[in-house]
Amino acid sequence: MNKYETLFILNPSLEEEAINANVEKFKGIVENGGGEVENVDLWGKRKLAYEINKLNEGFYVLMNFKSDAQLPKELDRVFRITDNIVRHLIINTEK
Template sequence: MNQYEVMYVIDTALEDSARTELINRFNELVVKNGGEVERVDEWGKRRLAYAINYKTEGYYVLMYIKAPVDLPRELERNLKISESVLRYLVIRYEGELPAKREMNRPVREAAEAPAASAVEAPAPAAAPAPVEAASVEAAPAEAVDEEAPVSEAE
């Protein structure tokens, strides 16, 4: 059996229970066709890089599976048929399962965090930058040497 990494983006308009049911349906499809689901990582709601079907956010799901060669085609067919799936990608990989890592915070929390830290952070003290700029501007003017005209009489 080959190892595959499957990522798909679900429409955020789907309710939580329907989204969970959809994820379970894809997991059951893998098991029913002779595969094995190694891990399912739900990344949560994230902003899309560009609008897909007029949607700007999607719910990301990453799935690692071991499956026979013909299973990815059937899984892709089901992902394509589902109207709730905005995009999907199935990749075969070799080696060990990547370690689970903590993903970035969801869109709402990430937007609130910089705003909160901006309020708490004190304003930086004014630096004497104009004084330094004046001395830097004066230095090139002094360094310019004019050459005397060379006479061609010799």
């Protein structure tokens, strides 16, 4: 099991319920894929460094998890097809 960290930015116009639903969705993908979520940190709305898709703000979420090497690929695929994700990044923290 490797340690990973993912930071994803959600659309800031989402309500709190929708934000929590998205966070739970991604936690579920990790847990159902055989991984273990260690920490989820909701950073809240922050100004983006540059405009993305006509947005100047985003809701930042940091999630640390352990999994095998295949799970981040699946998580990346789901991030790409989710409309409410503005940007995402998954890194291996053990290297």
